[in-house]
Amino acid sequence: MPRTEAPDEDAALVDLAGVAVRYGSARQRQVTALDGVDLRIRAGEFVVLVGPSGCGKTSLLRVVAGFERPSSGTALVRGGAPRPGAGAGVVFQQPRLFPWRTVGGNLGFALARHGVPRAERAGRIAELLERVGLAGTAGRRTWELSGGQQQRVALARALAGEPELLLMDEPFAALDALTRERLQEEVRALAGRLGTTVLFVTHSAEEAVLLGSRVVVMAAGPGRVVAELPVDLDRGPGTDVPALRGSAEFARLRGRLTELVRLPGAAV
Numbered sequence: 001m002p003r004t005e006a007p008d009e010d011a012a013l014v015d016l017a018g019v020a021v022r023y024g025s026a027r028q029r030q031v032t033a034l035d036g037v038d039l040r041i042r043a044g045e046f047v048v049l050v051g052p053s054g055c056g057k058t059s060l061l062r063v064v065a066g067f068e069r070p071s072s073g074t075a076l077v078r079g080g081a082p083r084p085g086a087g088a089g090v091v092f093q094q095p096r097l098f099p100w101r102t103v104g105g106n107l108g109f110a111l112a113r114h115g116v117p118r119a120e121r122a123g124r125i126a127e128l129l130e131r132v133g134l135a136g137t138a139g140r141r142t143w144e145l146s147g148g149q150q151q152r153v154a155l156a157r158a159l160a161g162e163p164e165l166l167l168m169d170e171p172f173a174a175l176d177a178l179t180r181e182r183l184q185e186e187v188r189a190l191a192g193r194l195g196t197t198v199l200f201v202t203h204s205a206e207e208a209v210l211l212g213s214r215v216v217v218m219a220a221g222p223g224r225v226v227a228e229l230p231v232d233l234d235r236g237p238g239t240d241v242p243a244l245r246g247s248a249e250f251a252r253l254r255g256r257l258t259e260l261v262r263l264p265g266a267a268v
């Protein structure tokens, strides 16, 4: 693409260089969750991480979120050390909502943390719920909602701070197929509309190809990046998703990705 904007247009929003994460003290047996991970993510990219269980996907996300400091190497988000709550919205596998608060109360809490004045919160809550297809549910108790609805509230909560970076760790793994498909489409459309940069973890090659503009494949022992697969599918507004899923190019990419995940150490 030609460079038409600011000179730092190509600067990475997320820049991991030689990142290692080791758990346990030096005296104990250490677990090397990640080793020598280089990953640069430009603003607006939708990067999907795939790889076998235990290869360090969650550890990598925690480093980018600022929950975990690299044992060695450097992690930068917008040129600075990542700090929890600073700029990234995080969605975990489980919704992790406050059960003693209503849906609106959960979102209001997040908005307050992001410094939104009390008088503006009700309006913002309504807007956020509208975005995730849950308009009118602000007064409901979270435990009255289905798992998919709770996960949408968690997504709305992550969007409350208008993050430029959204980190999602297998957010739809526990949902039924239909709800998962709806939420996949919503996340893709939302990210496109808001220009949000997304780092998304999944075990599903199908989900990775459907959502990602680039898929990063990891392998275990120690956790590292072994391959990358660019996904050049047209998924603008109005895309016929079922037709896309049924297309030959989609099948080719999904097949290639499945191969890459099965062959640890494989290069593209």
Ligand SMILES: Nc1ncnc2c1ncn2[C@@H]1O[C@H](COP(=O)(O)OP(=O)(O)OP(=O)(O)O)[C@@H](O)[C@H]1O
Pocket (backbone or CB within 6 Å): 023, 024, 031, 032, 033, 051, 052, 053, 054, 055, 056, 057, 058, 059, 060, 223
């Ligand atoms: N807090 C911790 N203390 C010690 N070891 C840990 C800790 N968290 C993760 N590990 C280890 O680090 C390695 C990577 O774990 P991580 O959770 O990042 O993998 P993952 O790719 O997200 O796996 P999954 O797909 O099962 O979620 C594993 O061997 C795990 O046992």
Ligand SMILES: [Mg+2]
Pocket (backbone or CB within 6 Å): 057, 058, 059, 169
């Ligand atoms: Mg994990």
